[in-house]
Amino acid sequence: MLTIPSLPLPAQGIAQQACMLADRAARCAVMLLCPEGTILSWNAGAERLYGYAAGDVIGRHVSILHGDGQDRRKSLDALHAARMNGLHRADAWNRRRDGSLIWTGCSLLPLAGEGRPAGFFARLAVDLTPYRRFEEQTATGRWRWNPHTDNVAVSRRFVHMLGMGDRLPGRARDWLDLVHGDDRRALRRAAARAWSGETAAPVCADLRLRSGDGQYRWFRLRAQWQRVGMTGPHLLHGSGIDVHEARLAQEESEQLTCALQACAGSMRRDRSEAAIGRVLMDMFEDVRALQETQATLAVERERAHITLRLLTDSVIISDANGNIEYLNPAAERMTGWPLDEARGIAVSSVLQLHAPHESAHADMLAECLGAAGAATTFRHCMLRSRFGREFAVDVSTAPMQDPAGRLLGTVLALHDVSPMHALLQTLAHQASHDSLTGLLNRREFETRLQSALDYVRDGSGNAALIYLDLDQFKIVNDTCGHAAGDALLQQLARAYRGVLRERDAFARLGGDEFALVVDRCSAAEAARVADKLLEATEGFRFDYCGRVFRIGASIGVVPITARATSVEQLMRLADHACYLAKENGRHRVHVHGDKDAAMTRRLKDMHWVGRLNDALRGDSLELFYQPIAAVNQQGGLLHYEILLRLKDRDGSRIGPADFLPAAERFDLMPAIDRWVLKRVLDWLEGEPEHVDRLEMATINLSRRTLADESFQQYALTCLDNSSVPADKLCFEITENGAIADPARTIRFIETLKDRGCRFSLDDFGAGMTSFSYLKLLPVDFIKIDGSFVTMMAESAVDHEMVRFANEISHVMGRRTIAEYVSDASIYERLRELRIDYAQGNWIGAPRPLEARMWQ
Structure with missing residues (x-):
């Protein structure tokens, strides 16, 4: 070295x-x-x-x-x-x-x-060059004829064997012209027999084809009719090998036989030594050629044997009875059987093949060993060795036949694809599992959920969907970082798996949301499973760098029934059920049932959310106004409250009592209030004569809008960009919204009052703290709750409540508005109490702002 x-x-x-x-x-x-x-x-x-x-x-x-x-x-x-x-x-x-x-x-x-x-x-x-050359030299040319289009497709190998260039005949009749004239009739007769169904065996014929140099060469052609699919056309598939040299040798042998026969006859007439010498010389030459052929075959046999030993693929050769004749070293290592022990044993005893998820593939082996047609490949098989080790293999089989078509044996080649199989398994696992927790991911979970839905629809049993969302998980992320949150999810996933069945499909959908499909399970049993998850969450402690965290979980349970329309509907219902568990106090289970009023209300709210989002993007929202009249004076400037309506698909209008609760619950009110403010200013800017006659237009602001810190800046920007004087606007806030955060509300009011806007406090008197907050809030108007105004003619208590609210408001420098004025008697009592303004259908019903029907 x-x-x-x-x-x-x-x-x-x-x-x-x-x-x-x-x-x-x-x-x-x-x-x-x-x-x-x-x-x-x-x-x-x-x-x-x-x-x-x-x-x-x-x-x-x-x-x-x-x-x-x-x-x-x-x-x-x-x-x-x-x-x-x-x-x-x-x-x-x-x-x-x-x-x-x-x-x-x-x-x-x-x-x-x-x-x-x-x-x-x-x-x-x-x-391995000898093996490669041997493979190239014994390659077979392929061709296919479509009788319906008369098109012939030929493999490159066959073109090379024929010695032809790039310009190939395209039609069958042109290819037939290449066939020697003496061989055409036999070819047509054999093809006709196969087409008529007289024989199921392939067409087999030796014939001469004209090659590229114009000379004819002998080829052995095999062909068989095959249908494309169940109803497709019949195509003639064929193969061809060059047998020219063998055919010439056969013809020379036949000529020698004829010469010997002729010589024998002449020797009876003329025992000439010269004639005998010629015959012996011919025989000597023929024997020498035979010896050379045998020597060549011995060399090729030795080369083939060496090649088989050097092949990394396993090669197994069996006889016609399916017994082992040969195993190459790679096959010995893979099967665990030495050749000396395996020879003569049935292939089915040595080759233990099965599909990954099926029983032993005995039928496949029988097909391999009994095949009488072309080579066949079986993919995605598993081989179990003699000692229990398993390999993923692709199995290729090819029959060995004599010239008469009789089966002599079978060659099986096994290609080890275990590394690729392991890689595919890894990729499949990664594609269907969450990388953080190892649980199923959303895509795979929805596939399992669809299977459960199909299972229930078939009447095979029952199942349920459980949807879990962690409570207080954000605290861990905010205080310790996302690495801590990831570690918590990993530990919690292991805790959950400890209380679930192995067959239950448990997934992390994303973030801190989990879902579970439990099959063969009623709604009550699913609720008990959810309780186990809740207990596991309650008992879980997360210790991170010396800090210990406890978390909770809100869980929704939805029975899977045949009435479910889709996976999406089930997931939506489970999400709603989980939300209701949170809304009812968190760390609890909500089971959805057929008479679930809370779920019905939430689904109705979600319906309105969708419609309101579409309305904000389109033109379905419409502004109305309702007059507010001065009680003790006539005429004067216009004063009204801006109201909101939603256009229905049939042209009717839907009142705010139907859709505003959903908007409040799902935090759409800030967007709606912005839309109203911008539309009112735009409309007033286009009506300058109306603005001159206007004392005040009142716009309602929701509790969530008051809590939205960005709305104040939005309102100021709209006022700065509008020519409408700010003192033409009055913002009406509810008592509940105002007292939610009094300090923020007071800052909001004072900022916009500095621009000239005015404020009104709605529903005054409905809460127990109304009077205590009245002196804190710098509002201009007090709107007395309509429940007192409506009954003041019949109830002395309500009458006194209205009187007291009016007097205390006047003492504090506020003007009063009585709402829900429905008749003249109520109006007369308001006048006697010296209420400043009145509003109600008796004063004027709500009308579209665009109508301009002013009183």
Whole structure:
């Protein structure tokens, strides 16, 4: 072994391993490579195979041996594959020093150093060129004829065998012109018999075809009619091999036989020594040719035997009865059976094949061993060796037949695809599982949920969907970071799996949301499973850097019934049920039932949410106004409240009592209030004469809008960009909204009052704290709750409530508005109490703002 001292050599243990490999494989090309692919050592077998002396290649990159244009990057990829998989095998063209190409079988083996991880590699190469040449020489040409289009398709191999260029005949009649005239009638007769169904056997005929040089050569053609699909056309599929030399030898043998027969007859008439000499000479020449043929066959047999031994694929040859005749070394290693023990044993006893998710594939073996047609390939099979080890293999089979078509045996080739199978399994797992927790991901979970729905629809049983959302999970992320949140989810997923059945489909849908499909389970049983998950959550403690966290969970349970329309509907119902569990106090289970009023209300709200979102993007929202009249004076400027309506699909209008609760619950009110403010200002800006007659237009603001810090800046921007005076606007806020955050509400009011806007406090008197907050809020108007106004004519208590609210408001410098004025008697009582303004249908019903029907 030669080395260059200037190069870094591996540890002594690695060098010894490389020497042992070289000594034991003296007939193979063995070299030692550093982690980057530089050649460190070079044995005599490598010198013989590649023609390089050791001093010519040591220190150079192994890519100098590649003969098919591979670059250094592909060499590094092969080294990486060997490092990852423990071994990397590949067959490829290599280039010798003289420039000639050799077909080599190469193996890369990582070598573990003493006290260090694997880094160096042994590369072993053997010459497979004889096998490659043998394969090329025995290749078969293929062709196919479509009688409906008269089109003939021919393989490249057949074109090469015929010696033809790129211009090929396209129609069957043109190909028929290439057939020797003496052979055409027999060809037509055989094809007609096959077409008429007289025989199921393939058409087989020896005939002469005109090659590219104009000469005729003998070919053996086999063809058979095959239908495309169940109803497709019949196509004639065929193959052809060159038998010209064999046919000529047969003709020469027949001529010699005829000569011998003629000579025998002439010897009866003329016992001439010259005639006998000629016959003996002819016989001698024929025997010598036969001996040469036998010697050639012996050489080819030896080459084929060597090739079979060098093949990395397993090759098994059986006789016509399905018994083992031959196993190559690769087949011995894979099956665990030595050839001496396996010979004569049934293939089914040695070759234990099965599909990954099915029982033993005995039918496949029977088909392999009894096949009388073309070669067949079975993919995605599993082979169990004699000692229980399993390999993923692709099995290719081909029958061996005599010229009469009788089965002589079968050749089976097994290609080991275990690394690819393992990679596909890994990729399939990654595609269907959450990378953080190892649970199913959303896509795979929805597939399992669809299977459960199909199972229930078939009447096979019952099932339920459980949807879980963690409570207080955001606290962990905000205080300790997302790494802590990820660790919590991983630990919690393991805790959940400990209380669930193995067959239950449990998934992380994303973030802190989980879902579970439990089959063969009633709604009550599913609720008990949900309770177990709740208990597991309650008992879970997350310790992160000395800080201990407790979390909760809100869980929704939805029975899976045949009435469910889709997976999407089930997921939506489960999400709603989980939301209701949160809305009812968190850390609880909500089971959806047929008479679930809370679910019905939430689904109705979600319906309105969708319609309101569409309305905000379109033109379905419409502004109305309702007059507010001064009680003790006539005429004056216009004063009204802006109201909102939703246009229905049939042209009718929907009142705010139907859709505003949903907008409040799902936080759409800030967007709606912005829309109203912008539309009112735009409309007023287009009506300058109306603005001159206007005292005040009141716009309602919701509780959520008051809590929205960005709305104040939005309102100021709208006022700055509008020509409408700010004192023409009055913002009406509810008592409940105002007292939710009094300090923020007061800042909001004072900021907009500085611009000139006015404010009204709605529903005054409905809450117990109304009077205590009245002196804190700098509003201009007090709107007395309509429940008192409506009954003040019949109830002395309500009458006194209205009187007291009016007097205390006047004391504090606020003007009062009585709403829900429905008749003249109520109006007269308001006038007697000196209420400032009145509003109600008796004063004026709501009308479209665009109508301009002003009182």
